[in-house]
Amino acid sequence: MPSKTKPAQQTERPARAFEEAVSRHLQERARLLLSAQGQVLELLVSARAKIVETLTGQPSDFQQWQLTRLLGQINDVLDGAMGQAGALFALRMSDAWKLGEDLIDKPLTAIGHSIEMVLPQLDMGVLKQMQAFGSLRLKDVGREASAKIGQQLGMVTIGGQSPFEAIKEVQKLLASDSPRRATAIVVTEVSRAFALASNERLEQAADIVPELGKQWRRSGKLHSRWNHDLVDGQVVGAKDQFSVPNPGGGIDKMKCPHDPNAPIEQVIHCGCVMLPWKKTWKVKTPGALPFSEKELTMDGRKAALEQARKRTEGRQE
Template identity: 30%
Template sequence: MLTASTAIKKALQAKEQGILSGTESMLAILSDLHGQVMTELGKAALGSFDAYHLRQMLDSIEYQVANYTLRAKAELSDRLSEAWNLGTNLVDLPLAVSGIRMGSYHLSTAVLDTLKDYSNDYLQNLFGDAWYKVKGEITLGVVGGKTPQEVAESIGKTMDAGQFKNIAARAETITRHEMGTVFSKASQLRMEQAAESVPEMEKQWIHAGHPFRPRPSHITAHGKHVPVNESFVIGGVPMMFPRDPKAPLKETMNCGCDHVPYHPDWE
């Protein structure tokens, strides 16, 4: 028999699967972009660095970066919408098991749209950095009198060994963090709606870990529950939910925690 607790666990599993799928898709887009850049460099290695061919190559790479930036934004936008719905389900599913339906309560997506705008800015900066690094390498190579082959080889090594991996890591962090934030914000807003008609409903902090180093204050908060409209106090910092944008980055970046609906009658 499905209980409120098992419904919550299933909703959290769906969230993790969604974030994993989202990060994989974002990394695939970056991998494709990397391939396109290397193809352009390979073509350049067969020619010469006169002004015409240099401009052609730079224009082509800039176009590819712009194109993949749009692809990445569209992908993340879809993933954030998915995370928003999953965050709503985190509240709706255990309530439904308990015989409470929230279908008549509409959750405005105005906040989601704002969060999408912020995420787009992060991606714009990320891909912009990628473009300027490639352009800088090409320009330095030309100024330094390197042949097209030498420049292509140098950029290839740099892209593979450092810059691309760094960009990919940043893209993964952005995707995971933004999807997690949207999920928790939707859950918080839905809990606030539910609390109006469900007596004794609260929210509970669930420590799910940091991929590199768990935060002691987040571990200490595990299992604690507070009224829905009140803040958790995590390491002395008030937070309405994990990855609360109002909290300092040291408490939110790479945070894998969740907050879930809590009721004393639930198993």
């Protein structure tokens, strides 16, 4: 009996080690994204408190407000917050870049492909450009917030609204619009760093590991993009592109989730990932991930997609 089960065990152990390594790095990615969001939000909350304190300290008589001086103080607070956010953001992108590289190296090593010490270092120039671009976008959030705050305060100085009403509007702006835009930038760009590093590393590894490919894996969000759910499990060669339906019609060619050449509607708020894949590997879910009962109940589009899949499978049988 032991001799009969040994080959199965030899197959199962590498497969389990591969999936465990992939799962571990995807969990690290999720923690990294949450950490990056939390750090940026904390800076914005602090900036909001300072700005509101500055405004509440102004004279109750709007005619005594010194708009130029007041806006200068607010700009200083916002510039400082966004500068700090940009520095933290760059660090989290570096973490994501290394983690994306490890998503390829570590699982392949777990199944006997020791590529980590053989392949060259990824081009860090790409990461630096992404960091610079992302930091500029965060600064734009600060500038736009400053301009909108200026409009509210300008209304006070001409008697168009009371200081109390202006402060309420500024609080609303700094509590919703600015954090929403800043966190969207952080999540999108940190995810992009992870995805591009993984893709670049996979293309390098393809020169060493025969028939290496890549698989699109959906995010698992409750209300995810229907078109990304549709391509879940799609497999292409390591240096080829995925074919992803565009919500507006047609097909977008993407080398990985968060591809910088893809339309913005394909990447913003996207939680999908790309995984290393090979036909001969034994994995728990080789194709599309089944939808959970909660997903099917809460999202009608997923329920419709599931029914369409079942009809297709029935015809194939």
